[in-house]
Amino acid sequence: MRQLPASKCIAFEEGVNAFYLDNPDCKYRPTSHYYREFCRGYNFAFFKNKDEHVQSIPARCLRQV
Numbered sequence: 001m002r003q004l005p006a007s008k009c010i011a012f013e014e015g016v017n018a019f020y021l022d023n024p025d026c027k028y029r030p031t032s033h034y035y036r037e038f039c040r041g042y043n044f045a046f047f048k049n050k051d052e053h054v055q056s057i058p059a060r061c062l063r064q065v
Contacts, residue, residue: 015041019049
């Protein structure tokens with residue numbers, strides 16, 4: 001498996017941390033590779049959280065709204 005340079009890993013980790021800190025603002029330019037890495041990290045954290053927590057809520061509890 002090919003390893004990413006440290007700066008790209010930092011952008012990915014910033015995206016993961018941004019999700020958990022509820023701060024979706026990205027400091028990178030929208031057309032840059034670092035922006036895509038940030039978004040990839042943010043989406044990774046979102047889907048990990050969704051699979052672990054949201055899907056474990058029984059459907060009957062969700063229908064009460």
